[in-house]
Amino acid sequence: MVAKIAYFLVFGKPLVFHTGILTILSFLFAALIGYLNFRGSRLIPFKWHPRVVAIAILLSIIHGIMGLSVYFNF
Secondary structure (H helix, E strand, O other): OHHHHHOOEEOOEEHHHHHHHHHHHHHHHHHHHHHHHHOOOOOOOOOHHHHHHHHHHHHHHHHHHHHHOOOOOO
């Protein structure tokens, strides 16, 4: 069931591909927030850093489950 969702085509690519892209972008955005605040720029408040990290971790768990669903029957 999850494998069917994972390989549902969105713009010609499987959904697992898009969640992977969203995951890496959210981790990079979280790193950017931390780096900017470390350097003294308060463009994005630091309170957003843990929120973005939580979203990135949630996306990575979803991405991992969808990726493993090919090998295990979820």
